Amino acid sequence: MSVCRWLAVISSAVLLLTLPAWGTGRRTRPLPPHEYGTVVLSPDDPTASPVPFRHWEHRSRHTCRLCHVDIGFAMQAGQTEITCEQIKSGLWCGACHNGRVAFGIVSGAGSTCERCHSPFPVGRDRNIRAEFEKLSARLPAGRFGNGVDWAAASRKGLLKPLDFLEGVSFDRPRLENRQGDVSLDARLNGLPDILFSHREHAVWNSCDLCHPDLFVLKSGQTRFTMRDLFAGRFCGFCHGSVAFPLKDCGRCHSKPVRQGGS
Ligand code: HEC
Ligand code: HEC
Ligand code: HEC
Ligand code: HEC
Numbered sequence: 001m002s003v004c005r006w007l008a009v010i011s012s013a014v015l016l017l018t019l020p021a022w023g024t025g026r027r028t029r030p031l032p033p034h035e036y037g038t039v040v041l042s043p044d045d046p047t048a049s050p051v052p053f054r055h056w057e058h059r060s061r062h063t064c065r066l067c068h069v070d071i072g073f074a075m076q077a078g079q080t081e082i083t084c085e086q087i088k089s090g091l092w093c094g095a096c097h098n099g100r101v102a103f104g105i106v107s108g109a110g111s112t113c114e115r116c117h118s119p120f121p122v123g124r125d126r127n128i129r130a131e132f133e134k135l136s137a138r139l140p141a142g143r144f145g146n147g148v149d150w151a152a153a154s155r156k157g158l159l160k161p162l163d164f165l166e167g168v169s170f171d172r173p174r175l176e177n178r179q180g181d182v183s184l185d186a187r188l189n190g191l192p193d194i195l196f197s198h199r200e201h202a203v204w205n206s207c208d209l210c211h212p213d214l215f216v217l218k219s220g221q222t223r224f225t226m227r228d229l230f231a232g233r234f235c236g237f238c239h240g241s242v243a244f245p246l247k248d249c250g251r252c253h254s255k256p257v258r259q260g261g262s
C-alpha cells in the first residue's frame with residue numbers, strides 16, 4: 001500500500017471519528033428501540049392527551065406508500081391536521097381505525113380513547129414494550145434504530161406489508177421495481193462507496209416518495225453530502241426518523257474501496 005493510500009485511509013478514519021459530532025439532526029435524545037420512529041401527535045385541545053403514533057406497529061403491516069401517498073399523511077411530524085371527528089368519519093387514522101381493519105373510536109363502556117390518547121409518557125407503556133418485544137423476537141436483529149433489520153425481514157418473507165386498502169387506495173399496478181442498483185460515489189478516497197438498491201426500497205416505498213422531490217430522475221444529478229443527510233434531507237429524510245439511522249455507517253457505505261488511485 002502506498003504512502004498516499006495510507007494517508008487517505010488515516011484521514012478518512014479521522015473523519016469517521018469526528019463525524020458523529022455533526023449529528024445535529026432532528027433527534028437529539030436517542031429513543032429506546034420500541035419507540036424509535038414514534039411520532040407524538042399533540043391535540044390543540046388541552047383536555048385530550050397526546051397520541052403516540054408508532055411506526056414499527058404500522059409498517060409491519062402496511063407499506064409507507066399506503067399511508068404517505070394514498071391516505072396522504074405528511075412525512076414530517078406535526079404537519080397533518082387531524083381531528084377525532086374526521087377519524088370517526090373514516091379519514092386519516094380512521095381509514096383503518098374503523099372497527100374492521102383495526103380498533104375504532106368507542107366511548108363509554110369498552111372505551112378505546114386511551115388506546116390512542118395514552119395516559120403514559122412515551123417509552124413508559126409496558127404493554128407496548130412487551131408487544132414490540134414479541135414482534136422483534138421473530139425478526140432478524142439490526143444494530144440501531146428499532147434493533148430490527150426490516151430489509152432482511154422482508155427478504156425472508158417474515159413481513160408482507162399490505163399495499164392496498166379497499167375504498168382508499170386507487171387502482172394501480174403492484175409495487176415493483178425494474179430499476180437496478182445505483183452506485184453513489186462517496187467522493188472520498190478510502191471511504192467505501194454507497195450502493196443504493198431500488199429493489200430494497202420498492203418493498204415499502206413507491207417511486208413518488210423519492211422522485212422527483214428528493215432525487216431527480218437521473219443518476220448523479222442530485223448533489224448532497226453527509227451534512228445534508230444529518231439535517232434530514234435526501235436519504236436522511238427517512239434514515240434517522242423511521243428507517244435505520246445514519247450512525248449505521250457501514251450499511252450504506254458498503255461497496256469495497258476502489259484499489260489504485262493516488
Ligand atoms: C385511533 C386513535 C384514536 C382514538 C381511538 C381516539 N382518538 Fe381522539 N384523537 C386522535 C388523534 C390522532 C387526534 C388529533 C391529534 C392532533 O391534533 O394531531 C385526536 C384528537 C382528539 C381531541 C382534540 C379535538 C379534536 O377532535 O381534534 C379530543 C378531544 C379527542 N381526540 C378525544 C377523544 C375521545 C374522547 C376518544 C374516545 C371516545 C378518542 N379521542 C379516541 C386519535 C384517536
Ligand atoms: C399507518 C400509516 C403509516 C405508515 C404505514 C407509515 N407511516 Fe410514516 N407517518 C405516519 C404518520 C401518521 C406520521 C405523522 C404525520 C404528522 O405528524 O403529520 C408519519 C410521519 C413520518 C415521517 C416524519 C417523521 C418525523 O419525525 O418527522 C417519516 C420520515 C415517515 N413517516 C416515513 C415513513 C416510512 C419510511 C414508512 C415505511 C417504512 C412509513 N412512514 C410508514 C403514518 C404512517
Ligand atoms: C393502514 C391502516 C392504519 C392506519 C392508517 C392507522 N393505523 Fe393504527 N393500527 C393499525 C392496525 C392494523 C393496528 C393493530 C391492530 C389493532 O390493534 O386493532 C394498529 C394499532 C394502533 C395502535 C395500538 C398499538 C400502538 O402502537 O400503540 C395505536 C395507538 C394506533 N394504531 C394509532 C393510530 C393513529 C393515531 C393513527 C393515525 C395517525 C393510525 N393508528 C393509523 C392500522 C392503521
Ligand atoms: C427511497 C428512494 C427511492 C425510491 C423509492 C425510488 N428511487 Fe429511483 N433513485 C433514487 C436515487 C437515490 C437515485 C440516484 C440519484 C442520483 O444518483 O442522483 C435514483 C435513480 C433513479 C433513476 C436514474 C437511474 C440512472 O441510472 O440514471 C431512475 C430511472 C429511477 N430512479 C426510477 C425509479 C422508479 C421507476 C422507482 C419506483 C419503482 C424509483 N426510482 C423509486 C431513489 C429512489
Ligand code: HEC
Binds near residue numbers: 184191239
Ligand atoms: C443512509 C445511508 C448512509 C449512511 C447510514 C451513512 N452515509 Fe455517508 N454518505 C451517504 C451518501 C449517499 C453520501 C454522498 C454520496 C455523494 O456524494 O453523492 C455519503 C457521503 C459520505 C462522506 C463523503 C463526504 C460527504 O459529506 O459527502 C463521508 C465522509 C461519509 N459519508 C461518512 C459517513 C459516516 C462516518 C457515517 C456513519 C456515521 C455515514 N457516512 C453514514 C450515505 C450514507
Ligand code: HEC
Binds near residue numbers: 201204234
Ligand atoms: C422514503 C424513505 C427513504 C429514503 C428517502 C431512503 N431510504 Fe433507504 N430505506 C428505507 C426503508 C424503509 C428501508 C428498509 C430498512 C429499514 O427501514 O431500516 C431502507 C433500506 C435501506 C438500505 C438497506 C438495504 C439492505 O439490504 O439492508 C440501504 C443501504 C439504504 N436504505 C440506503 C439508502 C440511501 C443511500 C438513500 C439515499 C440515496 C436512501 N436509503 C433513501 C427508506 C428510505
